[in-house]
Amino acid sequence: MPRTTYPRDRFDDVPASRDRVGAHRAENPHMRGWIVFLWAAIATIVLIAVGIFGTLVVSGRIVLFPTPTASAAPTPTITPVVDTSYTVLVINATGVDGQATAVKDVLVQAKWSADSVLASDAGSTFPTTTVYYPLPEDAPAAAGVAKLIGGAKIAQSDKYQPAGDPEAQQLAIVLGTDRVAPSPTATK
Incomplete structure (x- = not known):
């Protein structure tokens, strides 16, 4: 190859004392x-x-x-007992006449005396039939009454106890609208 000479330029006038001349770049790694x-x-x-x-x-x-949730304590099983020593208050909260008397007849046929079962009507309706009992030890008797009338929820409450007699043993049945079958005309 023939040697070519280039015309002289400003880069030819670099002082001889300089060690480095030009741009020095590192090698490009081959990726x-x-x-x-x-x-x-x-x-x-x-x-x-x-x-x-x-x-x-x-x-x-x-x-x-997650937040830990408390495990529910097992609900004790209540064995229903039919105990005719209790007086029973039957309150008709269905909005249909005669329901309290019909339940009173069921209890009288189960050996309650007619004097110990009181039937009355409520001023308003209530959704779920419930048997209320005053003390925890009365729960089996309330469960027995609930079973006897064809099923009902039971709950502890002293709301329906006779006033002035703290020793009275009274169960209260509040008949709810769940006890009344809808009329055929209401479903059309």
Whole structure:
């Protein structure tokens, strides 16, 4: 190859005392294209996973720190007992006349005396038939009455106890609207 000479320029006048002349760059490392692609793919997958997880946490579908819930104590089983020593107050809260008398007849047929079963009407309706008992030890007798009248909820309350007689043993049956079948004309 023939040697070419170039015209003289300002770079030819560099002092001889300088050690370095021109631009010195480090060698460019040869990165393989598949390594770059692999790192980009891993970063993409990680970012998508973090985004999905963050969205689920923010929307409440994943709960990071659930609050502990107290386990419910087992409900004691009450064995129904028919005890005719109790007086029974039957209150008709169905809105249909004659329901309290019908339940009174059922109790009298179960050996209650007619004098110990009192029937009356309520001023308003009540949704669920419930037998109320005053003390925890009265629960079996209330369950017995509930079973005898064809099923009812039982609850402890002294709301229906006779005034002035703290020793009285009285159960109260509040007949709810669940005891009355809907009339055929109401369903049309």
